[in-house]
Amino acid sequence: MAAEYDAFMASGKKWFCHFDDDNYVNTDQLARLLGEYDARHDWYLGRNSVHVLLQIMDDDRRGERISFWFGTGGAGFCWSRALALKMSPFAGGGRFMRVAEKNRLPDDVTVGYIVEHLLKVPLTVVDLFHSHLEEMKFIRSEELGEQISLSYANDGDTENVINLEIFNKQKDPTRFYSLHCLLHPSTSFCPR
Structure with a gap:
């Protein structure tokens, strides 16, 4: 994910989307969806895999719990260029891996931690994204x-x-x- 983030930032593209290798992506529908949102604003689009907020211990404040949503990589997620720019202090130049390792989180959960918890940008749930965790x-x-x-x-x-x-x-x-x-x-x- 760290390499994907850096490659996206170097690309100059408006939208970043990540899908796992067990996804079929209907690119026509994806393009239609992204056309409904302005990439100059903060957008974090995806589908949560759990139906309750994820809770983890905050390593910076011992004993405190923090809660946030994350878009599962199993269904895919996208973020706008504007949001990616704000993520840079936490994700650019290898910092993404440090955040993930510090909190012992997988890549999609680390995105949610950075976006929802640190940047306070909510996940916009898109029900058209599907993971193998649903029937x-x-x-x-x-x-x-x-x-x-x-x-x-x-x-x-x-x-x-x-x-x-x-x-x-x-x-x-x-x-x-x-x-x-x-x-x-x-x-x-x-x-x-």
Whole structure:
């Protein structure tokens, strides 16, 4: 995440988005969403994976608890250029890793700590981001094209995938090929 942050800052782009490698990202819907927000203002967009504020011990004030939301990398999150500039004292030039290590937090939680706790910018929850921590089968097939990110999980006996089968389970265990063909039917590998 530290390297991603520094690369984003060097890019001059308006928006930074991070998605885990088990996400399918509907880039058309992502671009539409980001077009609704002004990157010159502070925006932290994502989906929380827990339904209560995360609480950790504050290392600066022994014994005190601090609470904040974070956008899970399992569903993806985005922040605006304006917010990224404010994050620089805590995230730029390797400082992100120091904050993460000091608090013993994973990268997505460290983002929430910096943005929500230190900078006091709230997470704007976007229900169109989805992680494998929710039941994918409950997303209706007619609504799949509206979603921004989708995930999957498969631990052998249990699978958590969207309910869409253009390809069989052997060829498409994640259902991402099927989803891609639903969204982009003219792709060469999609059935005619």
